[in-house]
Amino acid sequence: xPEKLTWIKLNPYVSVxxxxxxxxxxxxxxxxxxxxxxILLFGWMxxxxxxxxxxxxxxxxxxxxxxxxxxxxxxxxxxxxxxHLNASLIPVVELLQTEKNQGSRFRGALVHIISNGGxxxxxxxxxxxxxxxxxxxxxxxxxxxxxxxxxxxDKGLKSSLRAVSPVNPILxxxxxxxxxxxxxxxxxxxxxxxxxxxxxxxxxALLQPDILPAVVSGAAPxxxxxxxxxxxxxxxRVEQHIAGAAQLGLxxxxxxxxxxxxxxxxxxxPERYWSAVHSMWMxxxxxxxxxxxxxxxxxxxxxxxx
Numbered sequence: 001x002p003e004k005l006t007w008i009k010l011n012p013y014v015s016v017x018x019x020x021x022x023x024x025x026x027x028x029x030x031x032x033x034x035x036x037x038x039i040l041l042f043g044w045m046x047x048x049x050x051x052x053x054x055x056x057x058x059x060x061x062x063x064x065x066x067x068x069x070x071x072x073x074x075x076x077x078x079x080x081x082x083x084h085l086n087a088s089l090i091p092v093v094e095l096l097q098t099e100k101n102q103g104s105r106f107r108g109a110l111v112h113i114i115s116n117g118g119x120x121x122x123x124x125x126x127x128x129x130x131x132x133x134x135x136x137x138x139x140x141x142x143x144x145x146x147x148x149x150x151x152x153x154d155k156g157l158k159s160s161l162r163a164v165s166p167v168n169p170i171l172x173x174x175x176x177x178x179x180x181x182x183x184x185x186x187x188x189x190x191x192x193x194x195x196x197x198x199x200x201x202x203x204x205a206l207l208q209p210d211i212l213p214a215v216v217s218g219a220a221p222x223x224x225x226x227x228x229x230x231x232x233x234x235x236x237r238v239e240q241h242i243a244g245a246a247q248l249g250l251x252x253x254x255x256x257x258x259x260x261x262x263x264x265x266x267x268x269x270p271e272r273y274w275s276a277v278h279s280m281w282m283x284x285x286x287x288x289x290x291x292x293x294x295x296x297x298x299x300x301x302x303x304x305x306x
Contacts, residue, residue: 002064005056010091013121015049017056017068027065029105034285034293035063036110036143037099040092040125044150044263045073045117055112055266062278066110069095071125073117085124093128096215108143108288110281111211111220115263116233119151120198123205132214143288145280146211146222150263152203152241153233207244221251221287223280225265225273232262251287253280 005017019027039059043052049072056068069092077085100106113119209219222245226238235256245252255276257265266273286292 002060005053005060005068007053007070011088013072013074013088014091015070015072016091016095017060026067029065029107032291032293033065033107034143034282034290035065035107036281037067037102037105037107038096039063039066039068039110039112040071040122041068042071042111042113042118042121043073044115045075045077045120047072047114047117052114055114058266058270058274059110059112059277062274063110063281067095067099071118071121073121077117077120082124086128089121089125089128092125093132096129096212100215106142108284109212109216110145110147112147112149112277113151113206114149115151116153116199116202119148119202119206122211123202126205126208126211126213129213129215141288141290142216143281143284143290144211144216144218144220145284146206146220147225147277147280148206148222148238149225149265150227150230150233150238152199152206152237154199154203154237154240203241203244206241207248207250209248209250219250221253221280221284223253223255223276225255225257225276227257227260227265229259230262251283253283 003020006020007015008018009015041052041056041059043055049070052070052072056070059066059068071089071092096109099109111122113122206222210217211220224238224242226233226235228235242252242254253276255265255272257268257272260268282292
C-alpha cells in the first residue's frame with residue numbers, strides 16, 4: 001500500500017498532492033508505469049476537503065505515481081464573474097502544462113467529476129484550455145479518460161433548488177422564497193451578460209470528445225456512474241446524456257447502482273466503484289497503444305459520511 005499523501009493548498013479552490021519522503025514531492029516513475037501523470041478530482045458543491053480526500057486516497061492506491069489535484073466547488077460559482085472563475089483555476093492549467101511538457105514521459109490525464117458542482121468547475125477549466133494554442137502539439141498517444149459520478153443533470157431551476165435547499169423540511173420552506181429570488185436574479189444577470197444557462201453549458205461541455213484541449217488530443221472514453229434512486233440528479237437526465245454521447249460515437253461505459261443516493265455510490269460498494277474506474281483507465285491506456293499490466297485493483301474500505 002502506498003504511503004498516505006500530503007497536500008499543498010494553492011488557493012481556496014485548488015490543492016495538489018505531495019508524495020511523502022520525496023525530495024521534490026513527486027513519485028519515482030518506472031518505465032512500465034501506466035498510471036496517469038495527473039488526476040483532476042472535481043469535488044461536489046460544498047464538499048468538505050476531508051470528504052473529497054477519501055476519493056483521492058483511493059485513487060492514490062490505484063495509481064501511486066500520479067499527481068492528484070483536488071478542485072473544490074462552492075455555491076458562489078453561480079454568481080461569480082467569469083474572470084474570477086478563470087483566475088481560480090489558473091494553478092490547474094499550470095500543473096497540466098507542467099505535466100504535458102514532460103514530452104514522451106507524459107502518461108496522460110484522468111478526469112474524475114462528482115456531481116454538477118464538480119462539472120461546472122471542469123466546464124470552466126475546459127473553456128480556459130480552449131483559448132490556449134499549444135506551444136507543441138499535444139501528445140496524440142497519451143491516454144485520457146473521464147469519470148462522471150452523479151452528473152449531469154438538467155432543468156436548471158428544479159435542479160438548482162434541489163441542490164441548495166436544506167434537508168430539513170421546515171428550513172426548506174423558510175428559505176425557498178430567498179432561493180427562488182436568487183435563482184431568478186442570477187438567471188436575469190446571465191441573460192443580460194450573454195452567459196449561457198449553466199446546465200445546458202455543462203451538458204454540452206461533457207459531450208466534447210477532447211476533454212483537455214491543448215493538453216491531450218483525441219476523444220476520451222467516459223464512465224457514467226449513477227443511480228435510479230438519486231434524488232438530486234435524476235437518472236433519466238443522465239441516461240439522456242449517455243445516449244447523446246453514444247450517438248456521437250464516443251466510447252461510453254455505464255455503472256448503474258441500485259438504491260444509492262446522490263454521490264453516494266462509492267460508499268455503497270467501493271470495490272465495484274473503483275474496479276470500474278480502474279478498468280476505464282486501463283481501457284484508455286490500451287486504446288492509446290500501450291501495453292496493459294495484469295489486472296490489479298486494491299481498494300481500502302470507505303468510511304460512510306455522517
